[in-house]
Amino acid sequence: MESVNDYSEQALLAMVASGNELAFLKLFNLHKSKVYSVLLTITRSPECAEELLQDVFIIIWKRREYLLQIDCFESYLFIIARNKSYKALKKAAMERKKAALLRPEELHHNDTMESIFASEYQQLLHQAVNGLSPQQKQVYQLVKIEGLSREESARVMHIHPETVKAHLAKAVKAIRAYCKASFKMFFIF
Template sequence: MKIDSLYSETELLAQAASGSEKAFAALFHGYRNKIYSVALRLTRSTFLAEEVVQDIFLKLWVKKETLPEIQDFEDYLFIMTRNHVFSAMKKMARQQQLVDDLQLEMPSSEDSTYNRIIDQEMDQILHEAVELLPAQQKQIYLLSKEQELKRDEIAKMLRISSETVKTHLSRALRHIRAYSKLKLGMTLSWLLLLLVK
């Protein structure tokens, strides 16, 4: 549903604040693509951009009673999205710094245990990321990485162009990197809690 006028937007905000899921859905559909575009521009990751859209609308729903107080909803969403992305990036950077600092302080035996845990966790995360890929991207990624076939060989086998293979591989790798970054950040936080006890 396209939001055409200030009146309809104001009305939707008031209805959503009262708990109307239909009004909230209209706001979601009216603004999700704009939030996604901003998040994609800031994160350069389709996976993270989708996560940002979900997080933003979840926050809005949790505090829905404050919606009628918002003067310019589009500007509010832009600022909220920008702040959310920057906070997430700062958090990931802090987590990485903590891990780096902790690695410097660890005796070598603990370090090898820690690295073994991280390696196992990375294998699991990589497996999850590959399983989430669309079918053709997954097939092309596995042919390239596990069977070590060249692009031309994959193209010939699947009867598609080499450029299509390149595009699918590029998208698969972007998704895997974004997913791994997100999941590894959570894992590192959990490991840090265990290791500093």
């Protein structure tokens, strides 16, 4: 009695096409390591490659009646493996993207934290500005808060533009120092 081991690949494909499960098992055993290597190279995941290997051969079994029409079975097999790999990678990327979009609690948390930090910073900035000398405070408010130029601020305050520049430089330096020291204390606590 002849076994499936005695047949050429074309005869083996004919047997699989007719529904012979032993011939299909032989076909699987002949090609599984090569297909697995291709899948592993593309996916870089042994678990994913193993799962896709099963999927590739399920497709072969489901399409077995067309096996006799295929000129180069190995090429056909690798095209199925490649396509399954790319579909799996695309699906995984879409799931990661969807999962990132569906994390409103993290987004809410981040928005809340940003809001808290912004509020804390505004308070800190307000305290720093209040600690300036009267002229530095007025220059800072005119230039940085109200958006006036140095020349416009000089006209409002009835001082020279270079004096405005000097007061603004001292104000900014004092505010930076105050905020830097306060942030250090905030992170220590």
